[in-house]
Amino acid sequence: MLPVSGAGTGVAARPPIPACLSSPPVPLLPHETGTVIDQDLKTPAIRLRGVRKRFPGTTEDAVAALDLDVERGSIVALIGPSGCGKTTTLRMINRLIEPTAGRIEIEGDDVSNQPPVELRRGIGYVIQQVGLFPHRTIAANIATVPRSLGWDRSRVQERVRELAGVVGIDAQMLDRYPDELSGGQQQRVGVARALAADPPVLLMDEPFGAVDPIVRGRLQDELLELQNRLHKTIVLVTHDLDEAIKVADQVALLNVGGILEQYATPDELLRAPASEFVERFVGEDRSMRRLALATVGDLPFEAGPVVDVDADVTTGLAVIDDHRSDWLGLVEDETFLGWVPREQLVVGTELRQIERFLPAAQVAPSSTLRSALEIIMTSRTSVAVVNDAGRFRGTVTLERIRAGLAGDLDAPTEHAA
Amino acid sequence: MILVTQRNPVLRWSYFGEQWDRIQAAIGEHLFLTLTPVAIGFILSAVLAGIGLRYRWTVGPITLFAAFLYTIPSVAFFGILRTTPLGLSIYTVLIPLTAFTILILVTNILDGFRAVPAPVREAADAMGLSPVRRLFTVEVPVAVPYMINGLRIATVTLVGLVAVAGIVGRGGLGNLIMEGIRRQFWTPLTIGALLSIVLAITLDLLFFLLGRWLTPWARTARS
Numbered sequence: 001m002l003p004v005s006g007a008g009t010g011v012a013a014r015p016p017i018p019a020c021l022s023s024p025p026v027p028l029l030p031h032e033t034g035t036v037i038d039q040d041l042k043t044p045a046i047r048l049r050g051v052r053k054r055f056p057g058t059t060e061d062a063v064a065a066l067d068l069d070v071e072r073g074s075i076v077a078l079i080g081p082s083g084c085g086k087t088t089t090l091r092m093i094n095r096l097i098e099p100t101a102g103r104i105e106i107e108g109d110d111v112s113n114q115p116p117v118e119l120r121r122g123i124g125y126v127i128q129q130v131g132l133f134p135h136r137t138i139a140a141n142i143a144t145v146p147r148s149l150g151w152d153r154s155r156v157q158e159r160v161r162e163l164a165g166v167v168g169i170d171a172q173m174l175d176r177y178p179d180e181l182s183g184g185q186q187q188r189v190g191v192a193r194a195l196a197a198d199p200p201v202l203l204m205d206e207p208f209g210a211v212d213p214i215v216r217g218r219l220q221d222e223l224l225e226l227q228n229r230l231h232k233t234i235v236l237v238t239h240d241l242d243e244a245i246k247v248a249d250q251v252a253l254l255n256v257g258g259i260l261e262q263y264a265t266p267d268e269l270l271r272a273p274a275s276e277f278v279e280r281f282v283g284e285d286r287s288m289r290r291l292a293l294a295t296v297g298d299l300p301f302e303a304g305p306v307v308d309v310d311a312d313v314t315t316g317l318a319v320i321d322d323h324r325s326d327w328l329g330l331v332e333d334e335t336f337l338g339w340v341p342r343e344q345l346v347v348g349t350e351l352r353q354i355e356r357f358l359p360a361a362q363v364a365p366s367s368t369l370r371s372a373l374e375i376i377m378t379s380r381t382s383v384a385v386v387n388d389a390g391r392f393r394g395t396v397t398l399e400r401i402r403a404g405l406a407g408d409l410d411a412p413t414e415h416a417a
Numbered sequence: 418m419i420l421v422t423q424r425n426p427v428l429r430w431s432y433f434g435e436q437w438d439r440i441q442a443a444i445g446e447h448l449f450l451t452l453t454p455v456a457i458g459f460i461l462s463a464v465l466a467g468i469g470l471r472y473r474w475t476v477g478p479i480t481l482f483a484a485f486l487y488t489i490p491s492v493a494f495f496g497i498l499r500t501t502p503l504g505l506s507i508y509t510v511l512i513p514l515t516a517f518t519i520l521i522l523v524t525n526i527l528d529g530f531r532a533v534p535a536p537v538r539e540a541a542d543a544m545g546l547s548p549v550r551r552l553f554t555v556e557v558p559v560a561v562p563y564m565i566n567g568l569r570i571a572t573v574t575l576v577g578l579v580a581v582a583g584i585v586g587r588g589g590l591g592n593l594i595m596e597g598i599r600r601q602f603w604t605p606l607t608i609g610a611l612l613s614i615v616l617a618i619t620l621d622l623l624f625f626l627l628g629r630w631l632t633p634w635a636r637t638a639r640s
Contacts, residue, residue, distance in 0.1 A: 094543060096539070096542060096543060116545075117545045117546070117547050118545065119545070120542070120543055120544065120545035121544070121545035123543075125540070125543035125544070127536055127539060127540065127543075128536075129534070129535075129536035130536065130540070131534065131536030131537045131538075131539055131540030131541075132537070132540070133537060133540070133541070133555055133559075134534075134537065134559060134634055134635075135555075135558040135559055135561075135632065135634045135635075136634070137634075144544045144546075145544050145545060148544070148545055148546065148550075177633075177634040178634075179634070190540075193540075193544070203543075
């Protein structure tokens with residue numbers, strides 16, 4: 001936490017979001033926007049304090065006194081069973097729903113002090129059913145907020161064309177109407193419309209819930225790619241744990257009645273569920289889910305039962321004894337040459353002369369542990385070779401993966417050469 | 418029963434030449450008596466629908482009232498107003514005709530607004546459109562196909578009803594029909610009926626084309 005005075009100065013110096021959006025020039029490409037972010041990095045982009053919502057005519061809180069900080073430039077997934085208030089929480093951020101109590105700040109400014117119309121123009125919003133305006137062309141749909149902000153025509157046009165490229169919409173489609181597009185294309189337009197005025201904050205309510213699993217996977221990948229370039233602060237509501245794990249930096253798991261059960265990184269959520277509810281929610285196969293989450297590169301480097309091809313057989317035998325392996329791997333100049341079975345290791349022969357089996361089981365540092373496990377289980381040697389663009393980087397074994405699961409896969413690991 | 422004879426054929430073509438001025442005037446009056454109530458009715462219905470959308474509880478009473486107006490037999494309505502100080506003035510005809518359009522138009526306008534998908538409304542709000550802007554730039558345009566439908570039904574219905582007003586002598590083509598019945602003379606009756614049908618079809622087509630022109634987006638839906 002920063003001292004109060006420091007935080008106060010930071011808040012005062014920062015213009016309210018709508019003002020900064022309406023004062024040209026707004027940078028066209030979001031990666032040029034870095035400057036706004038420099039101010040004080042410690043203040044969360046979105047801060048909820050004691051936010052409570054009880055709908056009229058109900059006796060239970062839909063959201064009970066919720067505290068939540070969303071770090072600038074991160075993706076936070078709100079997840080939980082139906083009735084957990086995740087959508088209500090999201091909609092309170094842009095005042096589509098007014099909280100009964102509590103305080104919501106965006107960049108330090110209390111949202112209740114800002115006129116909803118102006119506030120919302122500074123916050124991107126994407127919903128499951130997209131909600132494109134059926135009577136407007138794709139271009140006009142994307143241009144909604146810039147036009148409200150009074151951008152001139154050529155600037156709007158340029159921005160629309162640019163965004164079509166960003167989200168992967170064909171320029172020819174811009175003159176069509178929403179009904180002529182497929183669900184996946186509509187959702188891309190929805191994202192483009194939300195990004196149109198380059199808002200720093202993006203709210204997404206089950207954005208990929210209405211498309212088929214294949215398109216959903218692709219749109220999730222595209223969102224992550226987009227986020228790598230745009231660094232928005234994104235709050236995403238989903239009921240799909242896999243989606244939350246895949247796209248979110250932090251997951252907020254809510255229980256019925258808007259009770260925050262755990263707020264953690266996806267890996268921590270899976271590794272150390274904070275309550276029985278969380279444990280049940282993440283399911284019995286949470287280890288498998290973690291495997292899908294972590295990559296081979298997240299594990300500490302391990303050479304494995306591998307020696308240089310110029311080593312002598314005795315050394316080789318010692319190494320595979322050490323690893324209780326039946327196979328010895330041979331390496332030359334960072335290139336993995338292949339495997340040699342134990343029975344071929346006769347003292348007196350040269351390792352280089354022994355017939356080698358080519359390594360079929362190979363993974364890259366970017367492979368998920370789940371695919372590494374798959375490869376290990378189908379390999380004769382029970383060891384997967386880690387190759388990074390042809391260069392030998394080590395090996396992965398079942399034992400190594402199990403050890404990895406016991407630890408914190410989020411923590412940066414040292415990769416010894 | 419009027420007999421068709423050689424002296425009283427279904428249609429005597431020379432009638433057009435001889436009575437062209439009267440026919441023309443009848444068409445003009447028929448058009449006026451159709452379109453004026455539709456226009457006034459549309460404005461009144463828009464206001465009523467607006468009240469209904471703003472105060473939900475009024476939708477029931479409004480619809481009930483409109484239905485009540487709709488169920489009064491037109492002949493009775495004309496007859497009753499004739500006995501009032503309005504007498505045989507144009508209002509004796511315009512008021513009932515306008516009243517008839519309201520049920521059709523109010524229900525169609527309300528349907529139109531109900532047809533605006535909730536996500537579209539939500540997105541409009543979330544994009545920072547003010548309620549007034551949302552109404553005029555999103556909800557009204559999306560409701561237009563329903564409004565056009567209402568206008569088409571109301572107009573075609575009124576073309577027929579205007580003819581009934583012929584019994585109080587203010588019925589456009591209905592006057593020709595009444596004259597034919599009174600004089601046991603086929604030709605004006607046939608002409609009045611045929612032109613009334615042509616008028617109804619023409620106006621319907623015009624509204625249909627207006628709808629297409631106003632809503633290019635509504636006919637492009639993916640199959």
